[in-house]
Amino acid sequence: DTAVSQTPKYLVTQMGNDKSIKCEQNLGHDTMYWYKQDSKKFLKIMFSYNNKELIINETVPNRFSPKSPDKAHLNLHINSLELGDSAVYFCASSYLPANNEQFFGPGTRLTVL
């Protein structure tokens, strides 16, 4: 059983389109995250939700909107895609952040043409 799953694994789309990436975790965690790994390979946090409430919202364009329908899901919707949005997006989850061990999904490689 996959602990943290993301769909789709690959996403190729045109500039200006709107797309969503879904994330689900079956670990019973109450905190979920979205990270972006850009071409320079840095993993940067974008958002974090705890019990469906937004707790971290880094400096991310408001074209990016996370949605958490329940504790097990955190989806990422991106409007008006731009070339610079091309990256690998990782979802992660954790228990209370007492030890900071976050469990990551396999990533979604987004390519904007």
Place this chain on the structure above:
Amino acid sequence: DQQVKQNSPSLSVQEGRISILNCDYTNSMFDYFLWYKKYPAEGPTFLISISSIKDKNEDGRFTVFLNKSAKHLSLHIVPSQPGDSAVYFCAASVGAGSYQLTFGKGTKLSVIP
């Protein structure tokens, strides 16, 4: 502004020898550090962590050393095995209870049989 730096993008080591991966940080508020391992097409997986109250933490073949005065930590893998070939990310947070991790760019380790 790289607060966590992994200055070696890659490292090659013979099987059975020691692998030493280095990480430097600039934010003196960081007091909890983690290492993650990442295989291609997979998400990062937690490897080992250390709190700033310690200078060493060991788990099997993996040992992390922390030098707070130098703002430097290192991950030792001994003996290195071909299955250890992966990208290793250093991460840091302010407090073990923090939701937010700051990652380095990663070091690609290749263990040569």
